[in-house]
Amino acid sequence: MRPRTFVPSAAAASLVLAVLSAAPVGAAPADALRAAADPLPLEDLVTGDAVMDRLEELQAIADANGNSRALETPGYEASAVYVEEALTAAGYTPERQYFTFEDLVVDELSLTAAGVAPADDLYAAEFSPATPDDGVTGPIVQPVDQLRQGCTAADWDGVDATGSVALVSRGACAFSVKVTNAMADGAVAVILYNNVDEPLNPTLGAAGAWVPTVGLSLSDGQAILAALEGGAAAEATYDYQFHVDEFETFNVLAQTPGGRTNNVVMAGAHLDGVEEGPGINDNGTGSMAILEVAVQLAAAAETDGWPDNAVRFAWWGAEEVGLVGSTHYVDDLVANDPAALDDIATYLNFDMVGSPNYIIGVYDADESTYEAPVEVPAGSPETEDVFTDYFDQIGQPWVDTEFSGRSDYQAFINNGVPSSGLFTGADGQKTAEEVALFGGTEGINYDPNYHSPQDTIDNVDPTALDIMSRAIAHAVASLADDTFAVNGAGNPELTALTAETRCVNGTAVVAVRATNDETGWADVRIATDFGQKKFTKVGAGKNAYQSFSTRSASVEAGSATVSAYRWNDGDPRHQYYDVPYDAISCG
Template identity: 80%
Template structure:
């Protein structure tokens, strides 16, 4: 649902709404709560007590076994991805869900030529063209080899290239301090024709520039060992020149998302939780993103188990395991685009989207997407309701004394398509290729100056790459947020529980006497009970049908009325448990004399 026009009143959690349609419904028997009783929705399920890091780690062991049995990875269009999806589907089916696959096709790049020689060193292994970087000319690109002048050779700013003649050169830059995109931008603005990024930790480097940009130049990632060999050659007097050749073409691929929704709860106010299921081709992808995908799987299982005792939450929860994220957010983008084009009402019915991409990094932070921009100015438009979604996470962490930090609300994960279509979003993140600061070490421990996940997008992203403490903290936080929002999204999108719409209270005259006429429409997809309370009496309605109205006129027994308000209460029922919300509706003064 999209936010409705709401104005807070003095009453707790009440709303003032206007404009009225539909025919009246006759008064019926008593509403479940006694007159004047205040009964709010039941407390959210304590899912944070049920979803543990140990349980999620057990599921990650299953993913590792799947990768081990399938060439070491779980990438799109591989047996490893198929087996990962089959595992998720079996667990969901056993828990009582009915998972579905959503297939999609897309076009992507295939490498034709990829080679690099720098300072006489031929790099032949673990050579990766940066995602979103352009091709070289057909004959390749040759130029002088240059480095930034900052101490660590990170090349993050224009100052790092002061005094360097980088025109038409190939820039040799170390991983570290800032995003790959910042390094490439600074080098290209200094005049470089290409960039070589070398790892500052053991292993390969498979960089991404985040998105297409005309400012990028051809860029390649190489392992630490290859970078050190090139540096040693330069120090020994080798000719400082590099030749980089990269050409690619476009092919069509097919993949699929796995979707599952709770069988109970309102389907017109859905809470979504998503994580990508695919890995890169070079590793098992256990932190990126087995951690997020297995965390929401355990949440789904425990939510279903809890529902056996207390019923499903009021709002339906839809879980999504996205395909082809690692090649450009393909699965989530297809899902949202398909809704926008073919079922826009269903897109509007998504109250908020929660994204979990890497929640077990070995040098972790406890990061929350900074939807309120209190630390980082977002480079994207932040939909209304996102800051309130963020608050669900931060309030939880504050309540248990868990330190947390803001991470940029960048749109560089599967929430991108949602926010581009106005759906509120937030999420959690333990870090990827950014460097840990001294302040973050003080909050969370770990090692300053190295990456949150030194094995990001590498063959070393295995079960041994997941920090159990981070995984436990984040898994419980995910469970808490799902439970809270499944119970109530009022703060996020203004949708009350239950939702009454088109409320009016009108003071009018009849035979010299002032009356107040009150009307309220049931905006739920199920029957709701309604109670209208005025200073002159009250009326109860039971089982008001969806899109139908409760109506009553009350006499004041006076010739005039001052302006005032009436209270309209709505009730729905979940396995015998009433869900209650109150609305304060104003009426204007009237004189009938």
């Protein structure tokens, strides 16, 4: 729930209400109210071993269903059933949110470069346009940097790529950066070859206007390079054609039966994988981590009760074809239930949390390392702090990862919902500094098996999985207990506030009304220049109402002060509202 703006009733539509956060004299300062006293210690209950057991089940599902858990496959259906059965056994009532969407189906995909027809699988880059009907043909050019990675404009100095097909190595920067630089030099198509001997399935990003781009394996790239060195004609022909088809799939959603439903904490991970493999690190790890958190949260609630805020868990469908499931979820709220979107306090995203050459990465919402290429919603840096403070407290090194929006939090941040998340790395290369922090191997990808058939249970690092699973549990428990630092919620909220003047037997009267918008009771005090009234333990949805005589035939315009009080694990929480009223003369 983001901070709300009070809208006066029709009777007071011309008036302005200011919702004040100042504390009364003698109250604790706001900083002292930022953290709840005793969130559930979920990080002690959610272990990497337990999540690994769930990943074994996902691997068995993939093994039994053609080594894939992609959308519209039996493997995806079986994965969803597994999640639903675990949730139901824990006491949740999971629901499927079905949706249809259009996506492309490849009709033609072929490449010949320097006389070489690649032997391994080709993958058109995600968001790549098609070529002309007869393909695109042009001279082969390469960037001039030593590793042929083309990550800066200077890497194309002295190269005339006009009308060419650029041949570029994977590594050191995002695929979109490589293609952007090649396009800026005039390339009309780009061939990206892997830096490990696996097929390459690159993605460019939906926002760009790209040239046709294809990925291929290291061995195929090396074969093309060898042919060029041997004097083969430096020419390539690439043909990529597709049509659009309609698909149907679903998200799986479950919410705690307890907690405030007007201040919901969301945790999400995509459940689908790519067609080419079982998708265990990407993104079985995130999916199974939040499943174990949900199960352990329910178990702890049996003795400790549900936290103050409801928690909604989401397993997104169709992420691998363009973040479709999470976007549908948010767009549906925007169109049909915007108040429910406003009730989401913050969204936590977990996409790959067990990479074999891992980093412990936190989305850089405060932009302390990376300038975000998207607008960062207010409250996101404070959500990031929940993760980083936890890591600091336990002495766990961590690094920032770019707050890019390139996962299922994109639709949330586009609509102003505070967000953060964790990431152990995908196709970027590990640096020497990161090796010093986390171990592993410098110069190779965080996940060399990203989007490949080798993304199996053996592709998951148990240490990374344990660290991240516990951090997820800690963040969910902390925010479920208290989101005050993120959005100011936790202070009791009132709604339907009105202050009206009227005449009663020739005397001006000020009548004030407020409704308790909490799921539990709140103390309410109404104060005017003509008296005050305290209401003790006003129930959820109940009204506090008082009429005050001015003892005069007229009254000037003014305002009543309405305050609400609650306690969160012993911490006092209060909210003040100034409610204006009109002048009136009864003479």
